[in-house]
Amino acid sequence: MVKTAVVTGASSGIGAAVTARLAKQGYRVLAVARRADRLAELAGRTGAEPHVLDVTDAGAVDRFAAAVARCDVLVNNAGGAFDAAALQDADPQVWRHSFEVNVLGTLHVTRALLPALLAAPGATVVTMNSTAGFTPYEGGGSYTAAKHAAHALTGTLRLELAGRPVRVVEIAPGMVRTEEFALNRFAGDADRAAAVYADVDRPLTAEDVAECVAFTVGLPIHVNVDQLVVRPLAQAAQHKLHRGPLFQEEAPR
Template sequence: ETLAAETGAVPVSADIAEDDDVAHLVGAVEAGGGIDTLVNIAGGARGADWVADAKTEDWEWMLRVNVVGTMKITRAFLPMLRANGHGTVLNLTSVAGLVSYEGGGGYNAAKFAEHGMTRALRLEEAEHNVRVIEVMPGLVKTEEFALSRLGGDAAAAERVYEGVEEPLSAEDVADVIRYAVTVPHHVNLDDIVIRPVAQAAAHKLLRKR
């Protein structure tokens, strides 16, 4: 509601993995005149356990939200995007879908799957003039992500970013998304990897003490 007041957006509460909620969302969008761009940003991580200690409920949640939810929303809106003639789908994934790491097995599995789904979608929708973009951020410091992943442990969440002078911000990622979906439609920025300079690679993160 706060965002709606600031931007004029129309808020619709929905669980993207529930068919009835997705149908309600599509109906609300159709009533508002439809869309030409779908930005899939719902997702997240739960837990940092190694596979040997994996919690089934965490893995099921990550696959349900990141993969099945993205599929359901995309499937529901594709007819509208095709009919528009110049549709765009942008999936916000993660560099966790490119490189695995200890304690990331469940999130890696979800984001690798979402990465593969995005690539397949690009091949399938080109003939409908629907461009498909993937944005893959590295270390982004937000109030929610690490805190949610680590079960609300604020101290553990803060250690994720400890010593990193300038991690990415949500605004940084939003700027890239805005650019990617507003360039001329014949331009498709297939895969965009965003990292802070301090994160030269998945295995190299500079921390200053």
Template sequence: MANRRAVVTGASSGIGAATVRALRGRGWDVVGVARREDRLRALAAETGASVIACDLTDGAAVSALVGELERSGPLHALVQVAGGARGTDRVEDAAIDDWQWMFDANVLATQRLVAGLLPLLRATAEVDGHADTVFVTSTAAQTAYPGGAGYNAAKAAEGMLVRALRQELNGEPIRVVEVAPGMVHTEEFTLNRLGGDAVAAEAVYAGVEAPLLADDVADVIAYALGAPAHVNLDLITMRPVAQSAQHLLARGPLRVRTAE
């Protein structure tokens, strides 16, 4: 396993950073990719990962990233975590700039990465027998909710990209895995979505017993990559026990219902 190398996007925080740690702990060589170079340097010092600063919404920057990865060795896995949400406006009130950013960050960035990195993954699969892609979408891709239309649409589009890609790669030894988390309590996702309002961000998680953490999602990603090469986990939907569905969230302690 020591010579297997993965590129993990969104590596400066949250699920991306946790995935870098999880894969390094399992012996992978990892290249962490994100915009914030200072965060990446700290992660590199902590984990021994290599890092590359890149804005995935910039086509030229992604081309440079692909070139650097090609020069620096074989690539066995792409783990696309980067993305995010902005705003909770109703459709009629939505800020078009927010929606544009969500499509750029969640959908077009993913297409750029796939187009750029598939030749590297194919070269590895030719030699080693298989390669992997993992995409972190969201349960927001599966169920709409008021105030979520922009993020719902962007993540649904990313999910459809992933499912079409799996069919397009049929017959090639390249796995295509989608991980769709529900509520995950990370330090930045909701804070960024709500424009930096820390009080409102924490209120989202108030009273929820044990929401998912970034490490939980990272463990699932690592499991999917470590499964036997002939096993493809097409879609993994994961939620905290307190969240039975996108719209059904228990607040307060979980307890067994007793007969009256």
């Protein structure tokens, strides 16, 4: 029987790459996101089934989940950073939005699909978190606080499912260069977004992170990767980033 995967935040970046990777692996992928046009393009390219859904709308999530007959893999990928303000300049509305997307959205989808996951013969929940989920940094308050909460949510779920055949995996990428993440954080300021990655030799790509998802999901069902931290070689830690060449041009990628 073909296994089914649900991927949220699938319309771009890591979510789109995960959708493509799992579809290539043979999964029937339900690609969930808000933007119908992007989902349609993704569906045409990967064969995924598009589902227009806002994960912050609990009622809509429940209706979606009620129509999902089988769920072997859930990838909670919907999220993002929405400002770079210091705490003294913080907008509580931005913080509220960050928690609604990164935390409550993950809660809504996980809770709604848990019966289907428990019914599957060896299911996996993957939460796409961030190194911001355990290391705060200046200007990242709304994002790091939400990702700390998402880390706690994931750990709690793993404890509560102990003794049940469902794996709970947290993937925490460091610097990943996608087309929208930094742009959203800096309100569309392309120069500020580009400066984040300036002179960094090969930040992670969305496809790199998708390979990590495929790896954790593809392990024998008794093997659970509690947390997978993945960074580019140029980033030794949250505050330790090398800018400048690392590799010869002919070095293997």
